[in-house]
Amino acid sequence: VDYQARRVLRRRSWLSAVACGVSLTALPAVARADKADAEAFASPIEVHAFVSQGFIKTTDNNYLADSKRGSFEFSEVGINFSKQLTERMRVGMQLFTHDLGPLGNYRTRFDWFYLDYRFRDWFGLRAGRTKLPFGLYNESSDIDAARVPVLLPQSVYPVSNREFLLALTGGEAYGMVPLGSAGSLEYRLYGGTVFYDTADATATGTNIKVPYIFGARLMWQTPIEGLQLGGSAQKLRIDAEAVLPEAQIAQLKMAGQLPADFSGPIKLQLPALLSVASIEYTAHNLLLASEYARWRVALDSPLAQYTIPEMSSERFYLMAAYHVTSWFTPGLYYAATFSNADDRKGQYPPAGAPAGTPPLGWGAYQHDLALTLRYDLNQFWLLKLEGHYMHGTAGLSRALNDNQQLSSLTRDWGVFLVKTTAYF
């Protein structure tokens, strides 16, 4: 990561901190407009926190971390502060730091900070840095205590995409519209940008920006208590620059793929449209959930070798969990990822690849069967054990596997995870 990118990042962090500070300083003034209400609704600052430590071991292939040897680079710490300023207005922020293999590296950041004003149950506004409402669990994907599995189905919630998919800086409109005997409809509409942390070791581009992201989520709370159905869609574009070695640039100029006076980095654009359909049923001790997603992504650049036509990946999972006793909850899920919905078996080379490239093979898909045992040791401490049987390597990072082709990695492999979390 170059010095410039770090400087930009540092500046953004400072900007975020200053914006957050100014917001919090200004809020009491805003709140005075509702002073009587505030007095009637006085509440203390709520503080909640969590700390997690995990261990990951794979039988073959490095997954998320240097996992073949076994890795403890799997930890998260978060603390948040929220205050209900008036009956309708709330403010909050969360500091978060994590480490997962090459990701995170304990850089502390504002995970979210917001000002929320709920005019009515059916209409509210939030501004700041807020979690992206995408699918059932994207907003809570960092929170181990809020779910049964250690790893949410990685087909729909890949941790490697956390920086792009978790939070946006901008605004959101939300509400819950009653539908009488037909239940109710929760809507979320949002737009803004994503500040991407280029300090992540897996980033292959520099000066990465997200000029826009917008989307919506609709969840229908059906008349059957505990059953909700919904859909989410979001559109974004990621802009980046790839710095090529001088020798390669000279070669491209000679081949006529770059103009003779070309200098500087190659500009890349990744337009993406992500959508997911969701269903969840929660009743008494049972949780059933399933989601089906399609992600359409392309890569545009002035160079043919850095151009990929729009491709649609397919992702889904089925999940169940049952709360057997107050301290024991087993869970099970099956998840599948197909990096190209038109080539589920990997019979063809990757789209846009030069002639002679071998087919993707089992690098085109990943089937994941996971079993979790969650033990709630007390109200503030839990322990999870989880095993995965994996078939295919589509979700793996080449950077973590000596830049080997995904099809040359081991096809059938296993993952074992242990994780403990304390929270309040």
Place this chain on the structure above:
Amino acid sequence: LGGLLGQDHSVLLSRPGAKAMTQSRFHSPYHSLRPTRRALLWTVLGMCTLGNRPVRGESTPPFRILVHPDNPANSVSKDFATDVFLKRTTRWSDGETARPVDQRADTGVRRMFSESVLRRSVSAVKRYWQQRIFSGRDLPPPELDGDEAVVGYVLKHRGAIGYVSVGAKIDRAKAVSVQ
């Protein structure tokens, strides 16, 4: 249609036209399903039954739901109570701000209330709130220690709604029925 309680197929026995349904069973969509799909259907139905199993003693709930004495409501529906305790709804029908109050998660009365009214285990409700708290969406109702504290809270706030054990002294608080 067995001899044990719970084995009767009440839908077939009680609904008008049950005979016709029985006679035409060989042409029903169910029988046209492939065995694997039938197995899947029974698995899903079984899971739903498991999830919907009634709580023992549901007919006489071992708790009382309390509201402020000035609250005009004499009863609340389970759906409304669920929406209020999960903060999907923030107001009573008269416009007053609803202020739910819980008891500690390890108490019997909380477990009974959660299973009977919210139709979720306390753990499921806690997971719901963990998701909301750590994603910055909302904060759970306050958790108070014991019946006395809940009664005090309800008497202090006009929009409050809480629950206490059946034998608890409720002072001037108003007990409402659940429908």
